Each structure stands twice: as C-alpha cells, then as structure tokens.
Amino acid sequence: MKMITNKTFDEERALYGEKDLVVKNCNFDGSADGESAFKEGREVTVIDCFFNLRYPFWHDDGLKISESEMTELCRAALWYSKNIEITDTKLHGIKALRECSKVKMRGCDIISPEFGWSVYGIEMEDCIVESEYFMMRSNHLNFCNVQMKGKYSFQYIEDSIFENCIFDTKDAFWHAKNITVRNSVVKGEYLAWYSENITFENCKIIGTQPLCYCKNLKLINCEMIDTDLSFERSDVEATLTTPIVSIKNPLSGHIYVPKVGEIIMDIAEAKGEIIIQKNCCCCCA
Numbered sequence: 001m002k003m004i005t006n007k008t009f010d011e012e013r014a015l016y017g018e019k020d021l022v023v024k025n026c027n028f029d030g031s032a033d034g035e036s037a038f039k040e041g042r043e044v045t046v047i048d049c050f051f052n053l054r055y056p057f058w059h060d061d062g063l064k065i066s067e068s069e070m071t072e073l074c075r076a077a078l079w080y081s082k083n084i085e086i087t088d089t090k091l092h093g094i095k096a097l098r099e100c101s102k103v104k105m106r107g108c109d110i111i112s113p114e115f116g117w118s119v120y121g122i123e124m125e126d127c128i129v130e131s132e133y134f135m136m137r138s139n140h141l142n143f144c145n146v147q148m149k150g151k152y153s154f155q156y157i158e159d160s161i162f163e164n165c166i167f168d169t170k171d172a173f174w175h176a177k178n179i180t181v182r183n184s185v186v187k188g189e190y191l192a193w194y195s196e197n198i199t200f201e202n203c204k205i206i207g208t209q210p211l212c213y214c215k216n217l218k219l220i221n222c223e224m225i226d227t228d229l230s231f232e233r234s235d236v237e238a239t240l241t242t243p244i245v246s247i248k249n250p251l252s253g254h255i256y257v258p259k260v261g262e263i264i265m266d267i268a269e270a271k272g273e274i275i276i277q278k279n280c281c282c283c284c285a
Contacts, residue, residue, distance in 0.1 A: 001045075010034055010053065019043055028053050038063075054093075057081055065089055070096065091115075113150075134169075151188070154179075173198060192217075211236070217253075229264075231255065236272060247274055 003022045004015075010030025015021065019042040028037050029052035036055045038044055043062040051074040057063060060081040067088050070077050074093040078084065082101040089108050096112040097103070103122040110127060116135040125144045134153040135141060141160035151170035154160075158177045165184040173179060173192035182201045191210035192198055201220040205227060211217055212232040219238035224230065228245040231238075236253040243259035250272025263274055 001043075009037060012036065013039055015044075016040060021045070022047070024048060026050075028056060051077065055079070060084075228261075231272070233269075234272075250274070 001020045001022050003024065004026060005024045006026065008027040008030060009015070010032040012034035014028070014034060014037045016036065017040045018038065021041065022045045024047040027050045029050065034053060036058060037053065038056050038060060039058045041060045044060060045064040046068055047066050049068045051068065051070040053073065054075045056074065057078045058080055061083055063081060063084045065086045069090045070093050072092050075095065076098065077091060077093055077096045078100055079098045080100065084100060084103045086105045087107055091108060092111045094112060095114045096110065097116045097119060099118045101120040103119060105122070105124045106126055108127045110129040110131065113132045115131045116122065116138055119135065119138040121140045122138065123142045124146050127146050129146065129148040131148070131150045132152055134148060134150055135157055137156045139158040139160065141157060143162045143165055146165045149168045153167065153169045153172045154176055155171070155174045156176065157179070160179050162181045163183055167184070167186045169188040171190050172186065172188055173195050176192060176195045177197055179195065179198040180201070181199070181203055183203070185204045187206040189207040189209060191205060191207060192214060194213045195217070196215040198214065199218040199220065200222050202222065204223040204225065206225045207227065209229045210227050211230055211234055214234040214236065217234050217236040219240065221239055221241055223242040224240055224244045225242065226245065229248045230244060230246065231250040232248045233251050236250050236255060238255045240255065240257040244257055244261070246262040246264060247255060247260055248264040249267050249270040251269055253272050255272060255274045256277060257274065258277065260274060260276065
C-alpha cells in the first residue's frame with residue numbers, strides 16, 4: 001500500500017480517487033481552503049491526522065480512521081460512504097455523518113448537530129455524543145455504552161438495539177419502530193411518542209409525559225421517575241419497580257406498579273388495566 005506521512009494538504013480534492021492508501025500524521029488545512037480531500041477513495045487508512053477543511057470523505061468505500069481530529073470547520077465529513085471504521089477520533093463538525101452504511105465507531109468524541117441521518121447499519125461503542133436530531137431516519141443501529149446529550153434524538157429510526165447507554169434528551173424515539181433498550185438511563189420529556197414495537201428492559205426512565213400514543217409498548221422491570229401523565233393512549237404491557245406520578249388513559253394492556261400518585265381514566269377507549277402490587281411479577285418476560 002502507498003503511504004503518505006507528515007504532509008499538509010489544503011488544495012481541492014487533494015487525494016481524490018486514491019486506492020490502497022495509508023495517510024499518517026498529516027494536516028488538511030491551509031489558505032487554499034480546498035474541499036473533498038479523499039472523495040471517491042477506496043481502501044484508505046487515516047491515522048493521527050488533523051482535518052480543518054470541509055467534506056473530506058464523500059463517496060468512499062473501505063475507510064479506517066483512527067486517532068484523528070475533525071474540527072468545527074470540518075463540516076459534513078462523511079457522506080455517501082460505506083464500510084467505515086472510526087476509532088478514538090474527534091468528530092466536531094456539523095452533520096458529520098450522513099447517508100452512510102456499515103459503520104463501526106469506538107471510543108469517539110462526537111459534537112455534531114444533525115449527526116447520522118439516514119444511516120444503515122451503525123455500531124457505536126464507548127462513545128460520547130452531543131447532538132441535536134441525532135440519527136434521524138436511520139436503521140439497524142447497535143449501540144453499547146454510549147452517552148448522548150441533545151434533543152430530538154433517534155426519531156423515525158427502525159430495527160435497533162441499545163445497551164448500557166445514558167441518554168439525556170428530549171422527544172427521543174418519536175415514530176421509532178422495532179427498538180430494544182436495555183440496562184440504560186433515558187432522561188427527557190415526551191419519550192417515544194407514536195413509537196411501535198419498542199421495549200425497555202431494566203431501564204431508568206426520567207421525565208414528564210413519556211410513552212404516549214405507542215403501539216405494542218413493553219417495559220420490563222423499569223424505574224419511572226418524575227413521570228407524570230404516562231402511557232396516554234398507548235397499548236402497553238409494563239412491569240414497573242418504582243412508584244409513578246400519574247398514568248393517563250392507557251388504551252389496552254396491563255401496568256404492574258407498586259404505587260401510583262394519580263390514575264386518570266376519562267375517555268371511553270381507555271381499557272388498560274393498572275395493577276397495584278408491591279412485589280410485581282413480570283408480565284412481559
């Protein structure tokens with residue numbers, strides 16, 4: 001493989017269409033302000049590089065990026081690419097990942113509004129994220145030990161699994177389908193409205209008016225804290241391990257809970273059963 005080390009590139013399409021290339025300790029920055037450094041590349045490995053210019057990785061196939069930094073000026077870094085591995089890297093530009101497939105990320109620091117739209121097949125492990133509208137309309141996500149902060153996350157996603165994660169968010173998982181969240185903390189108001197086939201197992205859920213207008217919603221041994229007006233117009237099977245502030249008009253199913261501050265059933269369609277018991281049996285296992 002061809003190797004390039006200790007160089008600075010600032011021209012347009014500096015390494016356009018390169019194949020079987022290793023780039024190490026290089027800077028993509030300078031007065032020429034060129035875009036699209038690695039566009040249309042194949043089997044490119046990038047190690048310990050600095051990116052301060054726009055659109056470096058578009059239409060690439062077979063990318064390995066490690067120990068590198070993409071600054072705030074490195075906008076829209078990875079679009080329309082596939083077969084990507086990113087480790088121990090900072091991605092701090094807006095819209096850093098879009099319309100890519102088969103992506104693996106580990107140990108990354110992500111500060112990127114509108115990150116991860118329309119991505120197919122992304123594995124993320126041991127990453128820290130700040131973003132708004134994170135992972136919009138993506139599918140086949142597999143997240144483990146990810147900390148994420150920012151509103152409007154995971155909307156319209158499908159067929160995804162999250163384990164050992166901490167999410168501080170708002171309006172998360174709206175319109176999501178076929179989702180499992182395990183051993184995680186989800187903090188934020190209006191969780192998972194209009195979702196379908198979503199399961200929370202051994203999770204801590206915090207925030208007002210969660211889980212409304214859901215279809216086939218399941219909660220298995222979950223804590224619900226500061227959650228008022230929960231489950232409105234949802235089809236739900238739930239086993240809760242903590243008292244809940246209030247439950248409003250579940251349409252169907254069963255909610256096992258040790259204590260409820262208020263139960264509101266003021267529409268004829270509300271047929272869900274709320275069973276108060278100190279030692280809940282798991283109806284959803």
